[in-house]
Amino acid sequence: MSWRAYHEATKHTPERLRRANYTLDWANMPNPYRHYEGVPVLDLAADPAAPEISAYDVLRGRMGTGFVGRLSALLFYSASISATKVAPNGGTYALRVNPSSGNLHPTEFHFATRGMAGWPDGLYHYRPSQHMAEQRGRGDYEFDSPLVFVLTTIAWREAWKYRERAYRYCLLDMGHAWQALELAARALGCTCEATGAFDDAALAARLGLAEDEWPLLVVTVRGMEEQAGCAGPMELLRGTPNELSPDANVPAMIADVHAATRAGQGSWRRVWPVSDLPAVGGRAFGETVRGRxxxxxxxxxxxxxxxxxxxxxxxxxxxxxxxxxxxxxxxxxxxxxxxxxxxxxxxxxxxxxxxxxxxxxxxxxxxxxxxxxxxxxxxxxxxxxxxxxxxxxxxxxxxxxxxxxxxxxxxxxxxxxxxxxxxxxxxxxxxxxxxxxxxxxxxxxxxxxxxxxxxx
Ligand SMILES: Cc1cc2nc3c(=O)[nH]c(=O)nc-3n(C[C@H](O)[C@H](O)[C@H](O)COP(=O)(O)O)c2cc1C
The missing domain is CATH 3.40.109.10 (NADH Oxidase)
Structure with missing residues (x-):
């Protein structure tokens, strides 16, 4: 199925909405947290210092300075839990720094580190529920920077509610997550380069990803200090992915369009430019993104x-x-x-x-x-x-x-x-x-x- 056919088939029309008789199966609601079990789980520093640079300055390309323990801060200001909501039945649910359609959070943050002070080299999966990192691999992953993120999407999470149109939401959410990371990195004195051009299957295999996780974006972070010496070649620990729903079933149309969009050409890369826009003040970055x-x-x-x-x-x-x-x-x-x-x-x-x-x-x-x-x-x-x-x-x-x-x-x-x-x-x-x-x-x-x- 081409993107054109998918896009056409997932357009909202009043007639389609009238005909739709899909009801949400709450017993099958996907778990918003992916865990890879059976691997070491490492603490990220609690309450990292807030970047004081103004959020608008970060948006116009300026960088913050003077941060230590930046890995924890990077995730705290891009992907962590930042608030809770009380549901009508009295239960609570979590909201995160990055927004998500239906608050279903299809995006998962994986990252590989090399030579970072006080942090073992390896491959990690971020656990937002506890602000911790699951160590899914040891050693040097040989990416071209000491810190590289691989952002994946779990289409089922969105498809549970939005059915066929869900792939669009997964992609939009991915863009939000990318910018959440990009802006936090800048506020912490680092720059990012994002690319979506890679061999999907090879990257998924290299990271030992669960089958329901599809890599969509690689974000290279530059500016974290590199220390001398690395802990040897990579060794995948993998971990066992948790089951998100008793009956996860992604519509065939989504699997098809995802497969079709594996084919591509050219090299889509984005490095954010510094602009000559004037400063306009506004709130500090830390309180802005956590209050968003x-x-x-x-x-x-x-x-x-x-x-x-x-x-x-x-x-x-x-x-x-x-x-x-x-x-x-x-x-x-x-x-x-x-x-x-x-x-x-x-x-x-x-x-x-x-x-x-x-x-x-x-x-x-x-x-x-x-x-x-x-x-x-x-x-x-x-x-x-x-x-x-x-x-x-x-x-x-x-x-x-x-x-x-x-x-x-x-x-x-x-x-x-x-x-x-x-x-x-x-x-x-x-x-x-x-x-x-x-x-x-x-x-x-x-x-x-x-x-x-x-x-x-
Ligand atoms: C791609 C995308 C589509 C969204 N679509 C709607 C929408 O149609 N209507 C709406 O009220 N909110 C929409 N939202 C807002 C989400 O419901 C909201 O981000 C989510 O509940 C989490 O809340 P938070 O943004 O306060 O963290 C959308 C958000 C995203 C990222």
Missing amino acids: RSALDFVGGARAMPMETLLALLAVARVGPLTMYLYVHRVAGLAAGLYRFTGELELIRAGDQRVAAAGLSLGQDLAGNCCVAISIVAELEGAQSEFGERGYRYAHIEAGALGQRLYIAAEALGLRATGIGAFFDDRVHAYLELETGQVVYHFAIGYPVADPRLEY
């Missing part, structure tokens, strides 16, 4: 976002060949309307967009109550096609990355955001009068309503 949350809904009413805040948000959220369409509801000094943003704001439809934005986002009120809602459009047939079928992965990963940058920028500047993976694809295309391109992600930014279920 998705808004359940926005206050609506009359409160408008300042124009300079909107421009500051947009300036740090440009990723790859993606175009943003803005449904401007309330921005001081900017008339309500639909705008295209490609470096500058271009009005393409004047007037109130609240009903349109909410309606196109599957009737979710938050897209009408926010100050600005966004459709992110990728040129899947155009710019991304240079990578062959694999370009489908990259377009969604980049859209997720853009979303993560919007989340952090919004939070840093006193607003809040929510990613929206559910929208009526073709209706969006018609409304935006697109001649080319596919909508891959929606987003909402504004002033949030209080969420009484949150505990930090």
Whole structure:
């Protein structure tokens, strides 16, 4: 199955939603935590110091300085648990620094280390439930940096709820996780290079991954001190992966599109540039990323976002060949309307967009109550096609990355955001009068309503 066939088959339409009679099987809900059992589990330092650099400075490419014990901090500020929510039945569930569609967290963080002070060389899997690392291998994994992350996805976690459309969410979530890692690394004085171009099967075998985990991204971190001497050649300890559900069953369409997108060409690599954007202040990185949350809904009413805040948000959220369409509801000094943003704001439809934005986002009120809602459009047939079928992965990963940058920028500047993976694809295309391109992600930014279920 090509990405085109998959994408077409997983578009939301009112008719498909009406016909869908899928009910969630709560007894089969996937465990949000993968554990590799039977291997040593190492403590990561508790309560690592918070990076004081401003979150906006990190977004514009500046780096923090003066950190020790950075491995623990890197994970604490990118992938760890940061809050809990109280469910209506009184139970609690965890929320993490990186957001995730349905809070189902398909992304797993693996990393290989070499010559890092106080930390044995080897291959590790991060255990967010305890902020610990499972040692899945010993010795030198011979990656080209002392610290390399391999991010994998477990499609079943998303498919349990979102069925066939879930692969898109896995890719978007991957983009969020990548940027969470990238921004934390920068705040700690390191740089990252991400690539999605590798031999999937060879990498999975090298890491001894469970069959339900698919590698999607390799993120090389540079700037952690390398010590002299390494602990010999690699030895895979592997560990036994836990079962996530009694009956994990990934839809055939997802397995098919994942297989199709193994084929690719070109080398998709991303190193974040330092920009010449001015500083705008805002909150410190540590408190911003650990305080980041998705808004359940926005206050609506009359409160408008300042124009300079909107421009500051947009300036740090440009990723790859993606175009943003803005449904401007309330921005001081900017008339309500639909705008295209490609470096500058271009009005393409004047007037109130609240009903349109909410309606196109599957009737979710938050897209009408926010100050600005966004459709992110990728040129899947155009710019991304240079990578062959694999370009489908990259377009969604980049859209997720853009979303993560919007989340952090919004939070840093006193607003809040929510990613929206559910929208009526073709209706969006018609409304935006697109001649080319596919909508891959929606987003909402504004002033949030209080969420009484949150505990930090
Ligand atoms: C790819 C993606 C799609 C999402 N889609 C929606 C959505 O359609 N509606 C919504 O209310 N929230 C959506 N969210 C927000 C998640 O529900 C939220 O991230 C999750 O519950 C965890 O909460 P947190 O972001 O506060 O950590 C989405 C998040 C992501 C990353």
